[in-house]
Amino acid sequence: MTFSTNTFIRRYGVIFGLIGIIIFFAVESPNYFFTSSNFILISKQSSINILLALGEMFVILTAGIDLSVGAIAGIVGAIAAGTTVATGNILLGIITGLAVGIGFGIVNGVIVAFAKVPAFIATLATMSAIGGITLIYTQGEPIWNLPSSFDYIGQGNLLDIPFSIILMALAFVVLWIVLERTKYGRHVYAVGGNIRASRAAGIKISQILISVYAISGLLAAIGGIVLASRLGTAEPGAGSGYELDAIAAVVLGGTSLFGGEGWIVGTIIGGFIIAVLNNGMTIMNISAYYQEVVKGLVILLAVMLTSFGKKYWNE
Amino acid sequence: MKSIILVAVMLIGIAALSMAMTIGFCVSTLNNPYFVSFTNGAKAEAQLLGINLIVMNANNSNSTQLNQVEDLVQRKVDAIILNPTDSDALVPAVVAANKAGIPVITLDRSVNGGKVDMYIASDNVEYGKLEAQYAVKLLNGSGNVVLLTGVPGASATRDRSKGIMDYLSQYPNIKIVANQTAQFDMATAMSVMESILVANPNVNAVIAENDEMALGAIQAIKAAGKTGILVIGGDGIPQGIQAVKDGTEAVDIAQQPYKMAALGVSAAFFIVNGLTISPSSLSMPLFPVTKDTVNQWIASGD
Numbered sequence A: 001m002t003f004s005t006n007t008f009i010r011r012y013g014v015i016f017g018l019i020g021i022i023i024f025f026a027v028e029s030p031n032y033f034f035t036s037s038n039f040i041l042i043s044k045q046s047s048i049n050i051l052l053a054l055g056e057m058f059v060i061l062t063a064g065i066d067l068s069v070g071a072i073a074g075i076v077g078a079i080a081a082g083t084t085v086a087t088g089n090i091l092l093g094i095i096t097g098l099a100v101g102i103g104f105g106i107v108n109g110v111i112v113a114f115a116k117v118p119a120f121i122a123t124l125a126t127m128s129a130i131g132g133i134t135l136i137y138t139q140g141e142p143i144w145n146l147p148s149s150f151d152y153i154g155q156g157n158l159l160d161i162p163f164s165i166i167l168m169a170l171a172f173v174v175l176w177i178v179l180e181r182t183k184y185g186r187h188v189y190a191v192g193g194n195i196r197a198s199r200a201a202g203i204k205i206s207q208i209l210i211s212v213y214a215i216s217g218l219l220a221a222i223g224g225i226v227l228a229s230r231l232g233t234a235e236p237g238a239g240s241g242y243e244l245d246a247i248a249a250v251v252l253g254g255t256s257l258f259g260g261e262g263w264i265v266g267t268i269i270g271g272f273i274i275a276v277l278n279n280g281m282t283i284m285n286i287s288a289y290y291q292e293v294v295k296g297l298v299i300l301l302a303v304m305l306t307s308f309g310k311k312y313w314n315e
Numbered sequence B: 001m002k003s004i005i006l007v008a009v010m011l012i013g014i015a016a017l018s019m020a021m022t023i024g025f026c027v028s029t030l031n032n033p034y035f036v037s038f039t040n041g042a043k044a045e046a047q048l049l050g051i052n053l054i055v056m057n058a059n060n061s062n063s064t065q066l067n068q069v070e071d072l073v074q075r076k077v078d079a080i081i082l083n084p085t086d087s088d089a090l091v092p093a094v095v096a097a098n099k100a101g102i103p104v105i106t107l108d109r110s111v112n113g114g115k116v117d118m119y120i121a122s123d124n125v126e127y128g129k130l131e132a133q134y135a136v137k138l139l140n141g142s143g144n145v146v147l148l149t150g151v152p153g154a155s156a157t158r159d160r161s162k163g164i165m166d167y168l169s170q171y172p173n174i175k176i177v178a179n180q181t182a183q184f185d186m187a188t189a190m191s192v193m194e195s196i197l198v199a200n201p202n203v204n205a206v207i208a209e210n211d212e213m214a215l216g217a218i219q220a221i222k223a224a225g226k227t228g229i230l231v232i233g234g235d236g237i238p239q240g241i242q243a244v245k246d247g248t249e250a251v252d253i254a255q256q257p258y259k260m261a262a263l264g265v266s267a268a269f270f271i272v273n274g275l276t277i278s279p280s281s282l283s284m285p286l287f288p289v290t291k292d293t294v295n296q297w298i299a300s301g302d
Helices: A004-028 A036-061 A069-088 A090-114 A119-138 A148-155 A163-181 A184-192 A195-200 A205-231 A244-253 A266-283 A286-315 B002-017 B033-049 B063-072 B091-099 B125-139 B157-170 B186-199 B209-225 B238-246 B256-273 B294-299
Strands: B022-027 B052-057 B079-082 B106-107 B116-122 B143-147 B175-180 B205-208 B230-235 B251-254 B283-285 B287-290
Touching: A004 A266, A004 A286, A004 B283, A036 A069, A036 A163, A036 A184, A036 A244, A036 B186, A069 A090, A069 A119, A069 A205, A069 A244, A090 A119, A090 A148, A119 B143, A148 A163, A148 A205, A148 B175, A148 B209, A163 A205, A163 A266, A184 A205, A184 B091, A195 A205, A195 B287, A205 B205, A205 B209, A244 A266, A244 A286, A244 B022, A266 A286, A266 B063, A266 B186, A266 B209, B022 B033, B022 B063, B022 B230, B022 B256, B033 B052, B033 B256, B052 B063, B063 B079, B063 B091, B079 B091, B079 B256, B106 B256, B116 B125, B116 B230, B116 B238, B116 B256, B125 B157, B125 B205, B125 B230, B125 B251, B125 B287, B143 B186, B143 B209, B157 B175, B175 B186, B205 B209, B209 B230, B209 B238, B230 B238, B238 B251, B238 B287, B256 B283, B287 B294
Parallel strands: B022 B052, B022 B079, B079 B106, B106 B116, B116 B283, B143 B175, B143 B205, B205 B230, B230 B251
Antiparallel strands: B251 B287
């Protein structure tokens, strides 16, 4: 993977963006925002979105998109919680949930790879269907009274670090190795960058496609379990709209929606930017209306800067 | 109260003579046990009266609900029962139904235009006032309060906020340290509350405009390891009532969504059969549930 000046500028742009926002809030609220406990909170609050964004990134790298990650998070949270309550076995609940997430991911991948349906349409359809299945499974009622072992995932600490942050870090390390240090990872970039050349080089396109959607489904499943665990409740509408923040994190981090280029560390930074914005604005007691406007402008600015930077350096 | 008795008596008398009526039931969301109970009440009453009830879930989207109402108007249903996602945005839908001569009954929230034949809701201003009243009483008139409000455009939010603010303004020693919307949603409330707790280490009470948000706030308080913060919610959903029992929620201003929707369906039944019900709006009673009264509330079976 070549390391052009333009990529260099883009990546440092993202880092400076995050630092800039942090400095802004630190000045506005030095006593509350700029504390280690608040930074731990921000990491915790970003963990679910980053888990979804990491999986989403794999899909976007192949020039695809997965709009169903929020819905998958919702249904897996419900199934994991429901199975745990019904069987009394949390391990069974989690494994069932993860399997369901991977399963739906494979369905997405098969539709995109074989039925040749554009990813946007395919995952929009599965998003809708999965949301409906969640409502049927839960009959519209939340699943609560979960055992404390289930609560641990989203609420517990391991060596004083919130477990959800540890999960996020683990997912990041594993996926970084897969993406940057394996042949498979190179193939993912290749399929997104130039699908014809990849096919000519003998890469099994359909296998790559199905696998990235499966990864997205798996990460969405983990995120869904963390979400249900954090609330101590699996809600029928959980995860709704989460796909937008996941995609925003991926895009903010410098991954191109056209596929073929991206930076996994950037996805983490993108997720932090969103979480810092939410946290900082709430601490400043800014009205929710303005919060939405600010968030939208930041994302727009970030995308404009990266495409402007690309254009400037290419000329 | 009189109109409830009137409706109930006529119900017993006329129930046997129901015709196959089709009524559209547009609920704002089903992602809340309050609205699930609400819809179940409507379905049960419809079954009792032999009405074909078409239930539509708008998932909190104004445009979806507008489309759903317009579809029902196209299908020439006998009446439309509407629980609007937004009190302003759904006015065109009501107007469309008015033009087609289809009676409209609004439940739980109002619309700010068009002609509505019947409006049944809890008095949301009173809801807010009761929440504030309990907060002041339990805080002995002074303290730092966080306010978690609902979906910005809904009349429920507006009315409850009015009730809360009007009451609290009489107590200068009560300070509202944070006022944020959590969209009536548990996950949002938890995130928002966590950040609020960072900026405000000395919170004494949280007034949440519904139970979903109260429960989210309770989770945030638990995660932050804080104790002694009073949480006040409303709606009376099972999880909220359990929280009152457990002592994590101080007061739950319970509503009766099941009964409200059932009354809405029977009101629609009578209006379609040509009766004009007066008065054209009905206020459902509210029940503040505390640790002392929670067992009675559960036993009363709502």
